Amino acid sequence: MLEVKNISFSYTPEKKVINSVSFNLEQGKMMALIGESGSGKSTILKLIYGILSSEEGEIYYNNTKLLGCKENLVPGEPEFKYLEQDFGLMPYSTVGENVGNFISNINRGEKEERIKFLLNLVEMTDYINMKANDLSGGQKQRVALAKVLAHPPLLLLLDEPFSQVDTFKKNILKRAVFDFAKENNISIILATHEVEDAWAFADEMAIIKDGKIEQKGNPSYIYNNPENEYVAHLFGEHTIFNKENEPEIFEEIEEDRILVYPHQIYIADEGLKVKILRSYFLGSHYLIECINKLNRIWFTCPIFLFTGQEFYIKVNKYQKISN
Numbered sequence: 001m002l003e004v005k006n007i008s009f010s011y012t013p014e015k016k017v018i019n020s021v022s023f024n025l026e027q028g029k030m031m032a033l034i035g036e037s038g039s040g041k042s043t044i045l046k047l048i049y050g051i052l053s054s055e056e057g058e059i060y061y062n063n064t065k066l067l068g069c070k071e072n073l074v075p076g077e078p079e080f081k082y083l084e085q086d087f088g089l090m091p092y093s094t095v096g097e098n099v100g101n102f103i104s105n106i107n108r109g110e111k112e113e114r115i116k117f118l119l120n121l122v123e124m125t126d127y128i129n130m131k132a133n134d135l136s137g138g139q140k141q142r143v144a145l146a147k148v149l150a151h152p153p154l155l156l157l158l159d160e161p162f163s164q165v166d167t168f169k170k171n172i173l174k175r176a177v178f179d180f181a182k183e184n185n186i187s188i189i190l191a192t193h194e195v196e197d198a199w200a201f202a203d204e205m206a207i208i209k210d211g212k213i214e215q216k217g218n219p220s221y222i223y224n225n226p227e228n229e230y231v232a233h234l235f236g237e238h239t240i241f242n243k244e245n246e247p248e249i250f251e252e253i254e255e256d257r258i259l260v261y262p263h264q265i266y267i268a269d270e271g272l273k274v275k276i277l278r279s280y281f282l283g284s285h286y287l288i289e290c291i292n293k294l295n296r297i298w299f300t301c302p303i304f305l306f307t308g309q310e311f312y313i314k315v316n317k318y319q320k321i322s323n
């Protein structure tokens with residue numbers, strides 16, 4: 001079990017970049033740190049891995065206090081692996097050499113098999129003899145993932161691990177890597193600004209804002225109960241309705257202010273009048289952008305709606321929201 005207790009950190013005296021962050025992670029589970037760029041996700045990973053030292057608070061792994069870089073001669077916990085945003089590959093070594101770097105040479109046959117298994121996992125078998133430098137960004141990222149799994153760590157720290165992989169490959173890769181981690185009881189902390197990278201797989205999510213945890217919980221709980229608009233906006237388009245401005249929406253709702261996701265709004269014979277601004281084709285449906293006075297409203301619809309058309313909308317589900 002990893003225990004992060006009230007850690008704080010600043011790069012410069014003027015600004016606390018991490019402010020009293022705490023969470024626990026059981027062995028074999030996955031925690032996703034989600035937040036905007038600059039919110040402090042990478043710094044939290046570096047503090048846990050031990051290439052930075054927290055100024056306040058402590059980190060324990062299986063009840064042993066982790067020392068951080070100030071007290072450890074070799075920074076970085078040996079049983080943890082950290083996949084940084086710049087991948088950390090040896091540019092002039094081949095893909096096979098990069099992945100095999102951490103695998104023992106004692107049994108050559110076994111080593112070859114292991115390299116092949118890992119490259120197959122990330123769908124990079126065909127590139128085994130290519131120099132890392134000659135790969136595309138997405139290919140480098142896949143090799144880097146194979147490399148950190150070569151000697152399965154107890155805790156894997158992943159910083160935006162799919163940022164350069166295309167959407168189609170991303171889903172295959174996520175399933176392969178996260179299933180491998182579950183089978184091998186590897187704990188994962190994944191830092192990303194894209195909630196889609198994590199919500200199908202993470203056991204827990206911590207939403208990070210300005211170096212603090214804004215909200216923590218399992219993905220479906222956070223989606224259905226976002227504490228504020230910052231949390232909700234990480235899940236994509238949504239609309240805030242205020243009773244004062246849109247009383248038509250609140251006929252059967254007691255709140256004064258609600259947050260509504262696009263699939264929770266439907267066209268009705270009466271309700272709030274809106275004017276269509278644009279229909280975005282999303283394959284199985286359209287995302288409709290419309291407006292009522294000054295409020296921009298988003299809803300899903302199975303058919304294309306023309307710009308300028310007017311409709312009435314109602315809400316069939318909503319989230320309470322504080323600010």
Ligand SMILES: Nc1ncnc2c1ncn2[C@@H]1O[C@H](COP(=O)(O)OP(=O)(O)OP(=O)(O)O)[C@@H](O)[C@H]1O
Pocket residue numbers: 011012017035036037038039040041042043044191193
């Ligand atoms: N070496 C550094 N020196 C000074 N400030 C830094 C340093 N590294 C990061 N920061 C600052 O610390 C804050 C948190 O940065 P961090 O990289 O942890 O954010 P992040 O959420 O991982 O961002 P991203 O998603 O863009 O990687 C930012 O304001 C950043 O500018």
